Amino acid sequence: MDTDDTTELPNCCIKKVRNWNLPPHIGRWTTRIVVAFLIWAALWSIVGKDALPGGNLYSLSVLLGLSALAGFMVRIIPKLKLPSLLGMLITGFMLKNVKGIDVAKDIDNNWSLTLRNVALVVILLRSGLGLDQKALKRAKWTISRLALLPCTAEAITVAIMGYLLLDMGFKWSFQLGFLIAAVSPAVVVPSLLELQEKGFGIDQGIPTLGIAAASLENVFSISLVGVFLGIAFSEGNLAYNIFRGPIEIIIGISIGVFVGPVLWIIPCNEKGSAPQKNRFVLLCSLGLLSLFGLRRAHFSGAGALGSLALSFVASLQWSKRDKQQIGAALSIVWDFFMPLLFSLIGAEVNVEYMESQLIGRGIGILIVGLIPRLSVVYLVLLRNNLSRKEKIFVVLSWIPKATVQAAIGSITLDAARDKGLHGKYQEKHGIQILTLSVLSILITAPIGAIAMTTTGQKLLKKSEMISQSNTEQIEKIELTNDIGYV
Structure with a gap:
């Protein structure tokens, strides 16, 4: 009882x-x-x-x-x-x-840079899994033109404006130009992936076009910043600095071509085993090694492109189930790193460097620089089979800046101070370049993100090939969005 x-x-x-x-x-x-x-x-x-x-x-x-x-x-x-x-x-x-709540001032700069780069690896690996092989082959020349021509047009315009308005020599103003001209994968890619998961723009290969071109443009921009930085401070061999960009592109693609197939072989897909977990760990480890390892070897751009290429090549021989499960795992990791990435980018903005005269001229330079950039984007797409609405969406997606500007915006200032050039014109130009990098984030990142979010489903066509199971997944994604995730 x-x-x-x-x-x-x-x-x-x-x-x-x-x-x-x-x-x-x-x-x-x-x-x-x-x-x-x-x-x-x-x-x-x-x-x-x-x-x-x-x-x-x-x-x-x-x-x-x-x-x-x-x-x-x-x-x-x-x-x-x-x-x-x-x-x-x-x-x-x-x-x-903001005084009183300025806790971000206590964050170690090395921690901030490291966490931002880890977040970048996560989003690049997700991007690689989402690339469409057929669309990539079909649009390879468009991707190349979209990565190089708008960036070059904006960089030249900004360099000329910097020379005229900020009293910079061309070796400094071109550092500013190519730094400002880099589109932000951290802003563009999540928006494109979300639209892709909902079925928008898939038939035309727009997510693949944007993701691949944005990553390639970053490599190009970072490389050219390095070239003009080396010229300004007379560091390294001039011929090496000039050919640095193509070298980094070759290195990044080579990582995908030669390391990616390793993940076809290992881990072995034995009976009763679940290789997805091991593949997820291997993919993340190799992606981090690509970015941080090549950064230590002074090939920053190659590391980012290598992470993207690695994920794309590795997934070519994976089953659909493997790609979905690994992609879902990366999505969960991104849910954690997304707030860190964008809040740390926002925390890079330091109002102490913002002089009123410099801000006014800087805003003018940024606006003038966007005009040829966006015009060239539209011209590049003229011969494509995209509708006018789709071309407008791609133009809007080429507005936001944040990733490169936050990561290396201070590179000129740091170089000047490392050489003991305090109070010299080199330090002054470094502060000007950093301030305009910050302004570009504050102005273009919100505008570009809002433009992509509000126009994506209106300007892009929804794929007719989406199955019922995909529709159910989309509903889950939308529910997740409502509660604050990506």
Whole structure:
């Protein structure tokens, strides 16, 4: 009898607990707050002071939590359909520059750069899995022109304007030009992947066109910045600096061609085994090695292109199930890194360097530079089989800047200070270049992201080949979007 009583009581309690649930939104955010607190508490128990106010990990935790919340709040604003990254950018900017809440000033610069690069690897690996082989072959010449011509047109325009308005020599103004001219994969690619998952633009290969061209343009821009930086400070062999761009492109593609097939062979697909987990770990490790390893070898652009090419080549011989599962795993990782990436980019903006006269001229330079850039994008697409609406969408997707500008915007200033040129014209030009890089992020990243988000489904055609299973997946993606994820 005693045994029966003690057995019935827990069962009764269990039934009551099972029947008691919080409302969905409250339960979801309660869970997230509890998880965030426990992660912070665990970090504090391990590292101590660094997880307390004023510490690096504390500042990163606050930045991550508030930027994720801001991204959710921005996205649920009715009718506007603003991208979540806008809230994240603004949060990072405020936490760096508003006194009293400027916790981002305590974040270590090396940590910030490393986390931004890890996030870039994640989005490039996702991009590689999403590339369409047939569309890539069909549009290879368009991709090349789209990567090189608009960037060159904007860089030359900005360089001339910098020479005239900022009293820069051409070896400095061309650093500014090619730095400003790089489109941001971190802004463009997530928007394109989201549209691709919903079936928009697939038949015309627009996501593949944008992803591949954006990555190639970044390699080109970073390489040319390095060329003019070397000329300005008379570093390295001039011939090597000039041919640096093609060398980095060859290295990046070679990583995909020679390392990608390794993931066809290993891990072995034995009976009863699940190779997806091992492939996910290998792919992420090789992607990180490509970016950070080649960065140490002073081939930054090659590392980014290598991560993209690696993921694309590796997935060519994978089953559809493998690609879907690995892509889903990368999507979960991206959910964590997205708030970090954009809030850290926003935190790179330092108002201390912003002089009113420089800001006014800088805005003028950026606007004038965009005119030939966007005009050339449209001209490049004239001979394609895209409709006028689709061409307009591609033009809009070539507006946002953030990734390269945040990653190497300070490279000229750092080089000048490393050489002890404080108070010299080299340091002055470095500050000017950094300030305009920051302005380009503040102005173009939100405008470009909003333009892509609000016009994508209106300007692009939805694929007629989407099956019912894909439609169900799309509904899940839309539900996930509503609760604050990508």
